[in-house]
Amino acid sequence: MAILEIKGLRKNFGGLTAVRDLSFSVEKGKVLGIVGPNGSGKTTIFNLISGFLRADSGKVILYGEDITRLKPHEIVRKGMARTFQVVRIFRHLSVYENIKTAKLVKDKRTEALEKGIGELVSLVGLKGKENEEAVNLPVGDLKRLEIGRALATEARILLLDEPFSGLSHHEVDGIASLLIGLIKDGMTVILVEHVLRELKRLAEDIIVLDFGVKIAEGKFHDVINQQVVKEAYLGGATGAWSR
């Protein structure tokens, strides 16, 4: 059963169509990867789904409810949270305070709050760094913190925008293990990623975008070998741009 449905989503910036009549759906507990070259509209889709941008047309349906016109904070309260390509952490707040801020949205009871924060800090692998100011953390820990903050909202769907970008191999492995754990626990994830090695490990299904158009969709191995996908990444006369 699809818990998130995107129907005919379209977004124009002046004369440029960033997303063109895009439709897809995600089932509960599944991981969907979104790939495409730079400027293909991946982050714009996340901004449209999470309410940071208004779609010109089309619908975003979450658990059967139309959330297209809702504001970002309202969408989070419906159970869908996101991370950003460039981490948007509260830099001068501690790890503990960063998680607490997100946890406050759902739970204000002190005891439950404290327990929940402690569990989340351990889950994302930041135990012992609770009082560290976020500004002092390495980028790998910042990515972990941002995922922890999204989990603190009690979201059941995560939109992760390039969680592996700018990380060392060691850090990538750590984040991948964290995500595998979450997926095993039934979390639904939509993942925008360029690191195909990790995407292959995590996502069963992927969609490929080029200039805001969905050019391929299906199982990872089937899609990634399609000629149209190779041309979108490497260039060629039959890419979406020329059609």
Added chain:
Amino acid sequence: MEKRTMYWAVFSGFILELFLPLIIANYWTLRIFMFANIFVIFAISSDILLGYAGLLSFGQALFFGGAGYVGALLNLHFGLPLILCIAIGCGVALILGLFIGYICLRLKGPYLGVVTLIFPVLFITILHLSPAYLGGDNGIAGFAQIAGGSMHAQFYIVLVVTLASLLITIKIALGNMGLILKAIREDEMGAEAVGINATKYKVFAFAYSAVFGGLAGTLYSLVMGSVAPTTLSPHYSIYPIIMIYLGGASSIIGATIGAYVITYLDLYLLAFPFMRIIIYAGIIIVVLRCFPDGLMGIFKNIGGYQKWLSLKSKV
């Protein structure tokens, strides 16, 4: 600073000031302390807006002077009791704060500062254009003063109101509300992404600073026994900003210290009106360049240095 330390500092200051009229016989020195306390209310409420929510407003004089005028006019023309004048003055400031907060929602940084600067200037023009009712350039006088003008009674009333304002503001600043405001200051988009309604909290910050700015303004005019258009001048918008940055932004005790220092300095510099603005500008430049966390940051560094020294001595 921890909550317990903060309350300890506030209550110590309060106890100390309780005995001040017994120690200080000089009328003017006591009066300076009283005005410093009024500016503490003004500075700490503005700290919620600037230090915690990160919203730079050059329009705080509107709440201070506007509420001062409302309180004075209500007593002068309608003979309302002073407590009611103060309450209505704060209510008017609240409405103005909600209005400005709402229309400036999309603005940030210097853009917000410039737009908010317009409002008190607009009200000064209105005052100049309607001299008969509002007193024109000379302002208004002749309304009742708090405690009939008794210095000691006024001092204690202002002291108690300041203590109450400090306790309420600390409660907000160190509670969940303060944390959410700081999150919005750090990254508004990030705050929205974790389910925070940034609009609601930004309007709250404006409203809070307006109500307590209005409280400070009505106390000021009702203690002075007169109110003039100068209370709406940009000086009164810049005062709380200097106080906050001097003491240390997002530190209620810092803003309190800043308010005391600037109130004293201001009175000593009364004889040199042109030097005042140069000295204040110099303070802001030096503080922001060398001590971005203000006096509270210096105190913290001294603490860190002492800790380092003790570690060295153990080695």
